[in-house]
Amino acid sequence: MSVLIFIDQAEGHIKKAALEAMSYGAKVAAQLGTTAEGIVLGSVKEDLAALGKYGVKKIHHVNNAALDHFDAQTYTHAIAEAVKASGADVVIFSNNVDGKAIAPRLSAQLKAGLVSGAVALPDTSNGFVVKKTVFSGKAFANIAISTPLKIVALNPNSYKVETADGTAEVAALNVTVETPKVKVTAVNKVTGEIPLSEAEIVVSGGRGLKGPENWGMITDLAHVLGAATACSRPVADAHWRPHHEHVGQTGLAIAPNLYIAVGISGAIQHLAGVNRSKVIVVINKDPEAPFFKAADYGIVGDAFEVMPKIIAAAKKVKGMA
Amino acid sequence: MKILVCISKTPDTTAKIAFTDNNTKFAQDGVQWIINPYDEWYALVRAIELKEKDPSTVLHLVNVGTADADAVIRKALALGGDEAIRVNADSHDSFYIASQIAEVARSGGYDLVFTGRETIDYNGSSIGGMVAELLGLPYVSLASKFDLNGTTATITREIEGGEEICEVALPVVVSCQKGMAEQRIPNMKGIMGARTKPLKVVEPTAVDALTSIVSFELPPAKAGVKLVSADNPEELVRLLHEEAKAI
Numbered sequence: 001m002s003v004l005i006f007i008d009q010a011e012g013h014i015k016k017a018a019l020e021a022m023s024y025g026a027k028v029a030a031q032l033g034t035t036a037e038g039i040v041l042g043s044v045k046e047d048l049a050a051l052g053k054y055g056v057k058k059i060h061h062v063n064n065a066a067l068d069h070f071d072a073q074t075y076t077h078a079i080a081e082a083v084k085a086s087g088a089d090v091v092i093f094s095n096n097v098d099g100k101a102i103a104p105r106l107s108a109q110l111k112a113g114l115v116s117g118a119v120a121l122p123d124t125s126n127g128f129v130v131k132k133t134v135f136s137g138k139a140f141a142n143i144a145i146s147t148p149l150k151i152v153a154l155n156p157n158s159y160k161v162e163t164a165d166g167t168a169e170v171a172a173l174n175v176t177v178e179t180p181k182v183k184v185t186a187v188n189k190v191t192g193e194i195p196l197s198e199a200e201i202v203v204s205g206g207r208g209l210k211g212p213e214n215w216g217m218i219t220d221l222a223h224v225l226g227a228a229t230a231c232s233r234p235v236a237d238a239h240w241r242p243h244h245e246h247v248g249q250t251g252l253a254i255a256p257n258l259y260i261a262v263g264i265s266g267a268i269q270h271l272a273g274v275n276r277s278k279v280i281v282v283i284n285k286d287p288e289a290p291f292f293k294a295a296d297y298g299i300v301g302d303a304f305e306v307m308p309k310i311i312a313a314a315k316k317v318k319g320m321a
Numbered sequence: 322m323k324i325l326v327c328i329s330k331t332p333d334t335t336a337k338i339a340f341t342d343n344n345t346k347f348a349q350d351g352v353q354w355i356i357n358p359y360d361e362w363y364a365l366v367r368a369i370e371l372k373e374k375d376p377s378t379v380l381h382l383v384n385v386g387t388a389d390a391d392a393v394i395r396k397a398l399a400l401g402g403d404e405a406i407r408v409n410a411d412s413h414d415s416f417y418i419a420s421q422i423a424e425v426a427r428s429g430g431y432d433l434v435f436t437g438r439e440t441i442d443y444n445g446s447s448i449g450g451m452v453a454e455l456l457g458l459p460y461v462s463l464a465s466k467f468d469l470n471g472t473t474a475t476i477t478r479e480i481e482g483g484e485e486i487c488e489v490a491l492p493v494v495v496s497c498q499k500g501m502a503e504q505r506i507p508n509m510k511g512i513m514g515a516r517t518k519p520l521k522v523v524e525p526t527a528v529d530a531l532t533s534i535v536s537f538e539l540p541p542a543k544a545g546v547k548l549v550s551a552d553n554p555e556e557l558v559r560l561l562h563e564e565a566k567a568i
Contacts, residue, residue, distance in 0.1 A: 010480075010481065015481065070480075071459075072450065072453070072459070072460045072461075072462065073453075073459055073460065076454065095446070096481065097462070097463060097479055097480055097481055100446040100447075100450070100462055100463070101450055101460060101462040101463075102450070103447070103450070104415070104419075104445075104446070104447035104448070104449070104450030104451045104454070105450045105451070105453065105454040105460065106454075107415075107416060107447070107450075107451060107454075107531070108416060108419060108450070108451040108454035108455050109454050111416075111531065112531065113416070113531030113532040114415065114416070114447060114531070114532070115532065116444075116445050116446055116447055117444050117445070117446075129535055131538075132444075133444060134442060134443055134444055134537070135332075135338045135441070135442055135444075136441050136442075136444060137540075138338040138539075138540075139338050139340075139537055139538065139539050139540070140537065140538045140539075140540065141443075141534055141535075141536070141537050141538075142534070142535040142536045142537075142538070143532050143533070143534055143535065144532060144533050144534075144535050145531065145532050146530075146531060146532065146533065147531050180459075181459040181489055181490065181493075182459050182461060182487050182488075182489045182493075183487060183488045183489065184485055184486070184487045185475075185486050185487060185488055186485070186486040187480070187483065187484075187485050187486075188483050188484050188485070188486070189480075189482055189483035190482055190483050193482060194482070195481040195482035196482075197481060198481060201567070201568065225568055236499070243465065243499045243500045244465075244479060244483075244484070246499060249334050249358075249441055250334075250358045250359065250362070250441070250499065251499060253444070257567055258561065258565070258567040258568065268334065268335050269334045269335070272334075272441075275540070276540075278567070279561070279565045279567045281557065281561065282546070292546050292548075293543070293546070294543060295543075295546040296543065296544075296546065296547065296565065297546065297547050297548075297549065297557060297560060297561065297565070298546045298547070298548050298549070299548070299549050299550075299551050299554055299557055300548065300551060301551025301554070302551070305551070306551055306554045307554075309554040309555060310554045310555075310557060310558055312555075313554070313555040313557075313558035313559075314558050314568065316558075317558055317559075317562045317568060318568075
């Protein structure tokens with residue numbers, strides 16, 4: 001019996017989403033009176049034993065360069081082996097890009113019930129019930145998993161990373177890895193930018209900015225705050241910004257600590273993608289913009305006048321001026 | 322070339338979200354139903370484009386639902402596709418739905434299965450991965466571009482902070498998102514033609530669901546916005562720093 005956490009990495013570095021998954025998994029294990037173990041796939045550049053501080057007691061490491069590139073099929077196979085090796089009855093993923101590809105495969109392979117998009121610890125008082133977002137963030141559902149093996153995919157930015165003293169035992173796990181059928185031919189990373197799904201602060205622009213040439217105020221504020229940049233759907237559709245920046249019901253759903261919306265009116269479809277943000281700031285010259293109803297702080301004013309002052313004030317707070 | 326596109330029926334993006342029966346059921350009164358936007362705008366339209374490029378392509382749609390999904394299926398057929406298959410079942414468990422789709426895909430011998438990246442109601446992002454696993458096929462998720470060269474697909478998929486380009490030999494299951502294609506409006510010819518396209522109803526295979534919905538809840542209401550004067554935007558930064566402790 002144990003809780004097994006998939007520790008997602010990219011280019012040898014453990015992702016923030018994986019730290020959240022470990023903290024969550026360790027808490028689930030404590031709740032069930034068992035221990036948390038982790039599974040790491042591929043070559044890593046970090047000390048795995050040190051991951052013990054996130055509450056995992058043992059780490060199964062498939063140190064095989066064939067797993068350096070993500071592939072849903074080979075990863076699922078390797079994780080299924082780790083499920084056997086650890087005797088897990090709960091498997092935790094982050095519901096990030098990789099988790100969305102492999103958690104469903106593992107669920108179908110092992111006939112293990114999956115809740116993806118979890119936002120809270122399971123209720124284990126009577127069965128195993130997990131709260132997840134539904135209707136694109138407009139509501140939650142409590143889902144019961146009825147199978148002996150349970151899989152939970154935790155939404156990024158939904159569970160706080162917790163640390164304590166501890167070292168994990170690292171055990172090599174040998175798995176026969178087939179050549180992936182999906183061959184990666186190129187990776188285009190937007191370097192120097194913070195991935196939107198992992199960002200704690202997001203600065204976002206809408207049609208109110210009038211054109212892509214005015215995006216300097218968004219990127220400048222993002223730079224000062226260490227934030228990622230995002231945009232509304234009309235902006236992505238008009239190709240002012242790349243479509244991976246589109247947040248909303250049909251784009252990416254995010255839940256940062258702080259979401260700053262500039263020149264976005266707040267259509268219900270946009271709100272659906274951002275309403276799990278902890279603090280929402282709206283800057284819009286239209287006092288009737290529906291976004292103000294969902295906001296914590298707001299300024300009714302012209303972004304072109306207000307933003308330079310905000311950027312200057314933020315620089316002071318951050319000791320950059 | 323045979324393509325199967327999975328179509329889900331979801332409430333309109335502007336639908337009011339409320340629950341009945343002691344918060345165990347979605348309140349359907351007055352709700353407009355649409356094709357799940359990811360299924361329609363990206364999966365279906367891209368499949369139609371592939372068929373336009375190679376008219377010998379056979380394009381089928383599949384839905385797992387009851388008879389009240391037929392209107393939405395006809396809307397999808399008005400955009401394109403040769404025929405639709407509806408598996409006559411009512412379930413909200415991803416594994417149950419994926420098992421039905423996998424059965425249709427297996428018996429139809431498709432080269433390509435497209436799904437949307439997620440439905441806008443249950444947000445599971447699970448169907449594509451499960452179908453791929455049940456069929457033993459490779460799976461490329463969150464695809465924003467898809468091109469075919471013979472029987473090899475070149476696909477661009479989202480990764481954290483960028484994108485990855487990959488190649489895979491058919492058959493493959495792909496989940497589709499923004500970038501794949503542009504939204505289309507069905508024309509009159511499409512709407513008229515959709516009425517006579519075959520909509521086959523098949524009975525589900527026996528599969529046990531792995532999960533069940535216990536209850537729904539709405540998020541707590543916001544306390545209300547604190548407005549800062551446009552003449553003093555520095556105050557906003559102070560509040561974010563000292564009060565909200567967000568920066």
